[in-house]
Amino acid sequence: MRPPLPPLETRAERFDLSVGTAAEFLRSAWPELRDVRFEVGAMPPASDDSGIPRWTVLPDERRIILYRLPIERLSHLHRNDELHRRMMVEGCVFRAAAEYLGRDPWDLGPDRFHF
Secondary structure, three states, X not given: OOOOOOOOOOHHHHHHHXXXXXXXXXXXXXXXXXXXXXXXXXXXOOOEOOEOOOEEEEHHHOEEEEEHXXXXXXXXXXXXXXXXXXXXXXXHHHHHHHHHHOOOHHHHOOHHHOO
16 A cells, blocks of 8 residues: 555646635625636736736736746745745735735735734
8 A cells, every 4th residue: 555645736736726815815805806807827928127027917807917937936035935935926916906906915904904
């Protein structure tokens, strides 16, 4: 008998899960985001004046596209572990949603985070 093996999980699957859970939280908290599609792309089509974008916000199409490779590879983590990678991805989702709404990312959390 072989030992039980952990389920196969790729970085792309973990990224998709992090984006999905953060997007669902934001949709439940902000009615303006309920019909917005959060999509995952590998790379942006081109760089812009400020470098390689981590996300694209398309308000007319009600879409937010997060780019997995720039977020994963170009973000600097002070601790490279699963928790901090997930927090970094969720932070990008919050910042992209805040850009879509024209708000500060800190405004998107529930009231208990306001001190």
